Amino acid sequence: MNMTTYQLLRANESLLRLIADNKINVADVAYLEIYSKFEKMRKEGHKVGYITVYLGDKYCMSERGIYKIINRMKKKLNLDD
Numbered sequence: 001m002n003m004t005t006y007q008l009l010r011a012n013e014s015l016l017r018l019i020a021d022n023k024i025n026v027a028d029v030a031y032l033e034i035y036s037k038f039e040k041m042r043k044e045g046h047k048v049g050y051i052t053v054y055l056g057d058k059y060c061m062s063e064r065g066i067y068k069i070i071n072r073m074k075k076k077l078n079l080d081d
Helices: 005-011 013-021 026-043 048-058 063-073
Strands: none
Touching: 005 013, 026 048, 026 063, 048 063
């Protein structure tokens, strides 16, 4: 199936507006797995400090980088029109 950029944007317009209105960087999709692992480890009872060190080592990132990802992912969204 072939699709144009216009068709893709039009088909997902409401979602994309929500993303834009909340200043979400779509490139953060690359970090979904990291945040998922963070949440799993938290539920297992690990401390945030330990998790950031572990994930930083696993993904070759700084602890600060992991903290930034965590903070962006848990940001509350404005769903009002």
